[in-house]
């Protein structure tokens with residue numbers, strides 16, 4: 369999974385990127401506007417616990433790739449220019465984290481002259497809507513000519529889907545708010561529409577907003593409903609300082625500020641939720657590992673996440689819910705005695721945090 373971090377200049381994207389990926393960017397490279405990418409281990413206390421039981425040699429976390437998407441610049445007219453290049457690099461991501469500035473900082477003036485989260489959110493929405501509309505209009509023109517000329521069957525299927533999308537965008541609404549059938553989504557897949565991507569709006573506050581940020585989030589939530597949009601907050605500067613501390617010191621520091629969860633933990637949890645993803649585990653002395661699958665995936669699909677061959681060679685899955693597995697101290701036999709062990713077929717719907725052993729031929 370690839371998460372793109374977007375936002376206006378000086379909203380705190382690179383600060384967030386450096387904090388969650390624990391990398392330090394060379395300030396000169398930031399000035400050159402290079403795109404930065406890093407793979408991050410999904411922190412998972414449950415996986416650590418499994419590894420402790422087995423004194424496991426190898427612990428493998430699930431991973432997510434984060435991209436600090438650069439390329440937004442102030443245009444000649446004074447407002448931010450959403451270049452074709454920028455929009456193209458946004459398209460490559462599965463989901464977007466949109467950093468919106470709440471903090472005041474006279475040393476780095478906001479590109480639009482004042483701090484106004486709702487305005488910044490609207491700016492992005494409008495630009496993304498216009499970009500999707502332009503792509504659809506160009507494509508519809510082509511398709512209509514094609515249908516007239518050759519009666520192309522694929523084009524005939526595409527036309528109503530694109531028209532449905534266009535109608536929504538013309539009402540200045542993003543595609544992610546709509547319901548689509550599987551078939552429609554399949555047709556739309558190649559376009560990588562920007563307003564279809566799940567959106568996580570991350571409000572970047574500062575020290576003076578530690579106590580008021582929750583009410584700011586609530587206020588913005590009230591105006592921004594939508595099934596694939598979420599709003600969270602974080603404290604860029606504070607987290608940046610924290611990331612330089614040892615884990616224990618960081619915990620103390622967080623406690624002092626009343627921050628209960630790091631930005632990384634929040635972002636990953638919310639992104640998993642937005643994308644409808646969940647984890648399952650495999651555990652043993654050699655390796656404890658977290659795997660990512662979509663919610664509603666079957667045992668057979670889960671096996672396929674481990675190895676594509678397992679889809680065909682799948683026989684049964686031994687399944688124990690995580691809590692019961694820990695209670696049985698990692699012993700399938702003990703879990704069986706406790707009545708928590710099950711042998712499931714390929715249609716079994718995997719539950720969040722199931723510990724599984726795949727039997728295959």
Ligand SMILES: Nc1nc2c(ncn2[C@@H]2O[C@H](COP(=O)(O)OP(=O)(O)O)[C@@H](O)[C@H]2O)c(=O)[nH]1
Pocket residue numbers: 375376377378379380381382383384471472473476572573574603604605606
């Ligand atoms: N006061 C304050 N300054 C911040 C915060 N987050 C970022 N900054 C500063 O804002 C400037 C721009 O941040 P940066 O992460 O480079 O923004 P980007 O342009 O979105 O990548 C830097 O000088 C940061 O130190 C914050 O939470 N509070």
Ligand SMILES: [Mg+2]
Pocket residue numbers: 381382383398
């Ligand atoms: Mg930056």
